[in-house]
Amino acid sequence: LRITDMWRLNKHNGRQSIEMVLMDHTGTKIGATLWQELFTEFEPKLHCGGAYVIQNMKVVDTHSDYKVSAIKYLVYFVKTTSVKEVDRHEIPPNVHVITSFADIISGVAKLDTLVDIVGVIAEVIERKTVNPAYRVTVKLRDNSHVEIIMTVWEEYVLQLNDAIEKNHFGQKPLVVMLTLAKIKEPKDDEGGVSQSQSTQNCQDKFLHNAQIVSFGAIKTLRQDCYYLTVGTVDEVMIDTPWSHDSCPYCTTTFDPLKIGAACRSCQNHVTHTIPRYKLVVKMEQNGEKANFHFWDAVCIKIFGKTADECRQELIASGDEIKVFPACVDQLLGKTWVVRFKHRIQMQQSSVLDFSEQEHHIQSVISTLGLQVIII
Known part of the structure; x- marks a missing residue:
């Protein structure tokens, strides 16, 4: 057998x-379980990808909602189990049986069995990469043009989010393969596969499901929620660093001097860090001002390059990486509608997306009853 x-x-x-x-x-x-009582004996002998002759395993019926195959049995390691690693080239590294989206939607694919799926990303619905629990939700389309909603969580978010960001400028079809995926019935309020959601126009997608607020009202907010506002960039705050080093498995700040330790948020063992943007931007709206945090994904969308690329440019020109890169200056004077999440406890407004389209700006200005902002 191969693991x-x-x-x-x-x-x-x-x-x-x-x-x-x-x-x-x-x-x-077939699924196998090694209980913690036997970790000491068997864990050092087992690794993913290895081939083994395993004897004396206990076979049990499984009623799990997370079966790895249609087989109704599960095997346990016991004290008398024997494990011997061998070379078995006739056992392939892995075999994936791809489940069609039609079989998932029709119920042919069972809810209690994990599946392998492949599809192209047709739409990015949500990316929550700032605070736990991290998740990315996308609409996938398979080769039969059937669509389903896929959500990935925690450590898988970084992989998918990075792929989406890297593909942002190339705009090539982004194909995703998800293995051992859990099928869940859609909730009524998710509307993930509803026709109405997929046919919304661009303006609705950007403006929907968020309360429009003025800068003055931000100070009085009393709940964590998603909001929209409009303003002009007045200043980029230079008393806080423009970038930070983060855990590669999540977005938590991680000191490069502590490489080898576990991340305090996701508990993964950190072998390297990833530079990410963290800009604090002051915006102005009819005489009132407010600070907004622009994080990695938004900054990459604005500048067209990663924080690491900016650092490398600074190093090449003989500057320290703490120096603000020249591209930051292009923010000044920009008028945007910003979609942000406000966190009451931290009194922090984190920008999730922005738009400089005229109809978005005028729509928000009209809703707030503001004086016309000169663009």
Whole structure:
């Protein structure tokens, strides 16, 4: 057998386990569980991708909602289990049986069985990458032109979000393969596969589901929520760094001097850090001013390059990386509608997206009853 997937799991009763997917030479898969009581004996012998002869495993019926295949059995490691690593080139690294979106929607694919899917990203619905719980939601379309909604969480967010950002300028079809995915029934309020959502025009997509507020009203907000406002960039605050080093698995700031330790947020072992933007921008609106935090994804959209690329340019020109890059100056004087999330506890407004389209600006100005902003 070959171990094709392997992960740790905290059970609801407090016990820990290592879950595995075992595959034979025919590509048939079965789930396996190693309980924490046997970690010391077996964990050093097992690694993902390895091939083994395993004897004396306990076979049990499984009623799990997370079966790795249609097989109704699960195997356990026990004290008398024997494990021997071997070379078995006839067992492929992995075999994926792709489930069609039509089978998922029609119910042919069972809710209690994990599936492998492939599709092209047709629409990015939501990217929550600033604070836990991190998630990215997209609409996928398969080769039969059937669409479903896919959400990835936590450590998988970085992989997908980075791919989306890197593809932002190339605008090539972005194909995603998701393995061992859990099928969930859509909630009525999600509207993920509804026709109305997919046919909304661009203005609705940017302006919908957010309250429009003036700068003066931001100070009086009493709940964490999504808001829209309009203003002109007056100043980029230079008393805070323009970038920070972060954990590669999430967006939490991580000191490069502590590489080798675990991230305080996601608990992953950090072997390297990723530079990310963190700009504090003061905007003006009819005499009133407010500060907004522009994070990595938004800044990449504005500048067309990553924070790491900016740092490399500074180094090449002989400057320190703490020097603000020249591209930041292009923010000054820009008039935008900004979509932001306000956090009451931190009194912080984080920009999630922006628009400089005339009809968006005039729509928000009209709603707020502001004087016309000269663009």
